[in-house]
Amino acid sequence: MKKVNDIFGKELKVLNIGLEQFYEDLKSQDIKAIQMDWRPPAGGDSEAADLLAALLG
Amino acid sequence: MLIKTVIRHGEYYDSVKLMIATKELSEFEGIKEAAILMGSDLNKEVLKRTGLLTPESEAAVPEDLIIAISSESQDAIDKALDAVDGLLNKHGGGDDENEYRPKSFDSAMKTMPGLNFCIISVPGKYAKREAMKALKNDMHVLLFSDNVTKEEELELKTYARDNGLLLMGPDCGTAMINNVPLGFANKIRKGNIGLVGAAGTGMQEVMVLVHKLGGGISQAIGTGGRDLSVEIGGITMLQGIEALNEDPDTKVIVVISKPPAEEISDKMLSYIKENVKKPVVINFIGGDKKKVEAIGKIGATTLEEAAVEAVKIAEAGLSSGFKIETDEELKAIAEREAKLIKPGQKYLRGLYSGGTLCYESMLVLRDYIGDVYSNTPLNKTMKLEDATNTTGNCCIDYGDDQFTVGRAHPMIDTTLREEEFMKEIQKDDVAVIILDVVIGYGTHSDPAGVFAKRIKQAKDIFAQNGRHVPIICYICGTDEDPQNWAMQKSKLEEAGAIIVNTNAKASKLAGMIINEL
């Protein structure tokens, strides 16, 4: 069983989704991080999002 | 006046990026007003206010990006429009200019194999979906987003707990894992004090004071403000306490929260009593110390007290030269200041960016001047309907949801608090002002510089009308923060602010001054 403590002492590798400042702060401290180029689901296309939901059932 | 509106369907940028681009666009030559924003109703209000609303933008949907510009010159509008994409797609600089940014979890995992932590600050309605994906990809999550429902929170936290992961949040601003500051957080020495907290700036305050008192932090786990509600049942807090209890690098555990519901508070205390042998300092801010002492643990009433107690037990106290003011010292300042204040000046105005700092201040002030008015009052009868229309003694939390819809947090964007500050200093009945200045990662790059300028303007106004209003500042931050605590301090001191070394003491001083009048 995985435990919360497993992350303690391990090198953090961070995915930042949203405010870029958080990503830049991590980079400035040499923490491994990547920024996602996030878009709302289906690129904000609500029709596509509905279809996707139906498709995935 | 020409008003140009461009609608782009399905384009999305985060609010901070849009605000920066808007600001830069407004500074273009010949541009009167400019706005780049998503087509939400709230943003349409903004357009209306700035006179930029057109039938096109009125008809926009939330998934639309609206670019609105007004100018006397078509040429200026064309130039500005040409520049929009450049402004929006400008990255923060560094060597990764044009570096590919993954657009999905799948490709993120390929771009950086072994990702184990995810910070999420997308709009609330999308936050649960992204957080669940992060958990399913085996990442711990700091969920900064707010406007996530309790049902969503419970689902996420249950999944996280069952899979040995932390879901910190929603609305969690601060954490520190393996000495890495995450979200709004300060640079803190590594040490043996572990934190679990349901109060963002409250955690920052404790960590900063621990650091200044010569101690250090092993881990700091944020839970989000609703974790200790009856429905959520403290899932993350229990996980955090358990993890810190088992963590060999943690000697003392500090628990911080606003007072939870009684059944949850009892649940936490009985869990700690049964399972935790390590010393635990518990600060249910404003809660009952006796219950904590009854289970053989240490109670604290203020954040400052929690930090002091933790450092004491941790035996990590390096001598740091940092001193917290004594009540006698505060009293002396209060007497000195009170003498300079004119009759008719009666009230205190606390203008806060940190929610927990505001909350703690109101508790401290209660002992001196009773309940104060607020947008987030301790006592419902003191609720201000319109927090920009102050009356009597007030403490306002500008980081509260009502101010952050469509606007960045006041720790990032100082504009609103600057405006309110300038309004307050010109009111005849105002006697004392408190400003918190939170520095560290995620926040404004020079908040003290901004407020020092404002305080100097205030002093000029006071010089003209012969008034004196002490401005008490508390700076939550360390010397290792990018903004540097000492440098921030000297800017404010130079401007004539009174700097106090803890948030609790800042409000205490303000209370004392009011009482001296």
Next chain:
Amino acid sequence: MDRKLANEEALKRLQDSEVYLVGAGKAIDVVPGMKKNLILHAGPPVTWEKMCGPMQGAVIGALIYEGMAKDEESARKLAASGEIEFEPNHHHQSVCPMAGVMSASMPVFIMENKKYGNFSYTNMNEGLGKCLRFGAFGDSVIERLHWMEDEMYPVLKEAIELSGGIDWKALVIQALQMGDDCHNRNRAATAMFAKIIGQYLSKVNADKEKISKVFEFINGNEHFTINITMAMCKAITDAAHNIPGSTIVTAMARNGVEFGIRVSGLGDEWFTAPANTPKGLFFPGFTQEDANPDIGDSTITETTGIGGFAMAGAPAIVAFVGGTYKDAVNFTLEMYEITGAENKNFKIPTLDFRGTPTGIDVVKVLETGLVPRINTGMAHKEPGVGQVGAGLVTAPMECFKKAARYMVEKGLNK
């Protein structure tokens, strides 16, 4: 079948296929269902009346070439008379570039997928300039088509047969490592083909002059192999087609009016939307105004994980994608977001030999809001003018939405 398993199977077939150029023949003799009064065309189905200029021009040329009409006017009359049937190449195991017109007498290449046992076909590339595939039907065009049928085809057929079959996948793998994307750049693939076929051409039992002319023709057209590569892709994607439950795209094609896709788990249904018009670079004297909307079966390359999807490996043509090499890399990296596999055969040396993004997944397209990006040649919108440039175009999102809707409505996602 469970979507994940179905897609895994489709992706496996896309990668395990082994396709050889095994021969050549007359369309009427080898292309399934081909008949005298049938004209095949690029893209999803389209009627004569609705065809774009270049495609109508190509049909006119084909009817003249077949001797069924003597000039433009009689060809138009015949085409509109109902006596001529029009069907997509894709319905006959075939793909052809641009207008993609194939008629009964035309010589075609034959490809065999040795792993899965299916065949595919394509016509032979006429070169650049005024060509049937761009809707030109002047005398020079018709003459060249006859030369190709009468002189080039028999020589090439014999040479291919002498070779015992050419491993086309191996050739494409190599070409990708040599800077081709195998859609808009075919220089390396064509050079390799010339090298291989040269040794067999020399053994063909024919007049030296004739052989020399064939070799010269191949050598003089750096895009000679695009048709063959497309046919390889068709043989690969057909093998991955008709896997129930799979959301992997198995065809993308344009007829100059509409863009259409087919999906592995959705049978022979086309999902179409108005084709976009490519944007890019123009030959001197032409502008964006001259460009016809997206046309041709060549998007079968992107469907298979090469072409635009392998852009990062083709630095020589980055001008099409915005000018910098980094743009080309980002172009390819973005396509990983909507595909199911990194190709185990087709590799990109400049991305540390990462496999090309392969197998467009309708689900991922909807999830990300990203559509396949294609680099393509551009035809003049008037028949007979020819190629005006090359550039970029995207597949319309509507095609993917229609496919999803169909899948849900027919219960094919269960």
